[in-house]
Amino acid sequence: MTIRAFVMGHPVAHSRSPMLHGYWLKRYGIDGSYERLDIPPAELDRFFQDFRAAGWAGGNVTVPHKTAVIPHVGRLDPAAEAMGAVNTLWYEGETLVGGNTDAxxxxxxxxxxxxxxxxxxxxxxxxxxxxxxxxxxxxxxxxxxxxxxxxxxxxxxxxxxxxxxxxxxxxxxxxxxxxxxxxxxxxxxxxxxxxxxxxxxxxxxxxxxxxxxxxxxxxxxxxxxxxxxxxxxxxxxxGLGMLLHQAVAGFTHWFGAVPEVTAELRAILEADIRAKTPGG
Ligand SMILES: NC(=O)c1ccc[n+]([C@@H]2O[C@H](COP(=O)([O-])OP(=O)(O)OC[C@H]3O[C@@H](n4cnc5c(N)ncnc54)[C@H](OP(=O)(O)O)[C@@H]3O)[C@@H](O)[C@H]2O)c1
The missing domain is CATH 3.40.50.720 (NAD(P)-binding Rossmann-like Domain)
Structure with a gap:
């Protein structure tokens, strides 16, 4: 069965997380998907009501939801507790964990x-x-x-x-x-x-x-x-390496393989940033 993960935010169109998780899914031959979800704040409660039934393994949380998701998780990891913000969700047994991998x-x-x-x-x-x-x-x-x-x-x-x-x-x-x-x-x-x-x-x-x-x-x-x-x-x-390294733990939780931050992956994201940035 395809393992499904996401990045949710509002807006979320600019996120490069699908590009990097997509690279790893392909590289490790994993039957998985990583989807971009635009969730306005007013739809957050509904998103979590349907979370289990939708079959998500977990995902990334970005602006403006990093604090707002806290009441929806079963427990926080120590980093999320210290920071008061969540950027990664995953299951441990039946418990939805809110973690923070940004540090x-x-x-x-x-x-x-x-x-x-x-x-x-x-x-x-x-x-x-x-x-x-x-x-x-x-x-x-x-x-x-x-x-x-x-x-x-x-x-x-x-x-x-x-x-x-x-x-x-x-x-x-x-x-x-x-x-x-x-x-x-x-x-x-x-x-x-x-x-x-x-x-x-x-x-x-x-x-x-x-x-x-x-x-x-x-x-x-x-x-x-x-x-x-x-x-x-x-x-x-x-700052690019911060984005790459924060993604490792989430991928490991959802898809069961520890991915490597390679020079090739960095080069792919660099090329995308340069192509879309005037003078980048
Ligand atoms: N590399 C990565 O993986 C990564 C991860 C997260 C964020 N980022 C980047 O980090 C930056 C900050 O993100 P964030 O999520 O921390 O944003 P945030 O929570 O909105 O905080 C923005 C910070 O920037 C300050 N600021 C904004 N405009 C300013 C100005 N004109 N003069 C002086 N200070 C100003 C704000 O000061 P006030 O408190 O006075 O408003 C605040 O301290 C963004 O560029 C984001 O893309 C990178």
Whole structure:
């Protein structure tokens, strides 16, 4: 019987998850499907009422449902509990589990693209306090980094510092330039620099020479922030690998094989992004 999984969101047309799960299904010869479901918020309850009968093995959850699905699951995994958001659903026996693999994706990407990044511990300056920032904080704290959260809306940064506790501090965005000299890892987890959004004009001159600059934005692949970091000779990490690595655990739960993040898969997604991004 065909195993069925999905990505649900609203809108969801832009999602590249069907492309990457479709690649793995083919590569591993699995009788499975991965479908794109546009579920408006008003239809969320109904979607979960019909979930079992529809035969879903599980799926991915994206904006705007990452928090709204929580009352519909039987239990949360520890990462979803810590982040207060769900991005992956799967069954364990009869229990629908809400998990979050975004932190695994965030860290897996760093491990792949900047090996040794956490060898001596360190401090991260994180720009943003939304969903991607939560994943970054959870992952970085697990690897022993302290995190300063800098956000346009200070109250959202403060809410994250309260949620995650010691080791996480909240700051206004205006405090970031002065903090760069003591930063080992700079992360952009805002939509700044994304195609169609304002540019990220942070001056990187004060970052130490060993600092790594990580942008979770992957459209375009090379954001202005990463270009500026590369021009300074700093190590850079783009956001595409986060998308690839967060998908591994979901695929494993639904389809029963541990998929590999290969250079070929990355190249397929890179080509798609470049084809659809002006100047990408
Ligand atoms: N690579 C991946 O796998 C991956 C995964 C998730 C997300 N992302 C990317 O990460 C980015 C953020 O996504 P998200 O889900 O975290 O979004 P979100 O929850 O809506 O948070 C957006 C963040 O961006 C900030 N922001 C937006 N416009 C800004 C501006 N003009 N100036 C300063 N700050 C601004 C917001 O600040 P305020 O709080 O002040 O509004 C907030 O901190 C998106 O580009 C998304 O595509 C990538």
């Amino acid at each position: 695994i994706g965030f860290i897996g990407n760093l491990d792949e693209r900047a090996p040794g990044w956490d060898a001596r511990g360190g401090h991260a300056a994180l720009l943003g306090a939304g969903g991607a920032a939560r994943a970054a904080i959870h992952g970085l704290r697990q690897r022993g980094f302290t995190v300063g959260v800098f956000n346009r809306t200070l109250a959202r940064a403060e809410a994250l510092a309260t949620r995650f506790g010691p080791g996480v501090s909240a700051h206004s965005i205006g405090e970031l330039p002065a903090a760069l000299a003591a930063t080992d890892l700079l992360v952009n987890a805002t939509s700044l620099g994304m195609t169609g959004q304002p540019a990220n004009e942070l001056d990187l001159a004060a970052l130490p020479a060993h600092a790594i600059v990580y942008d979770v934005v992957y459209v375009p692949l090379e954001t202005g922030l990463l270009r500026a970091a590369a021009a300074r000779g700093l190590r850079t990490v783009d």
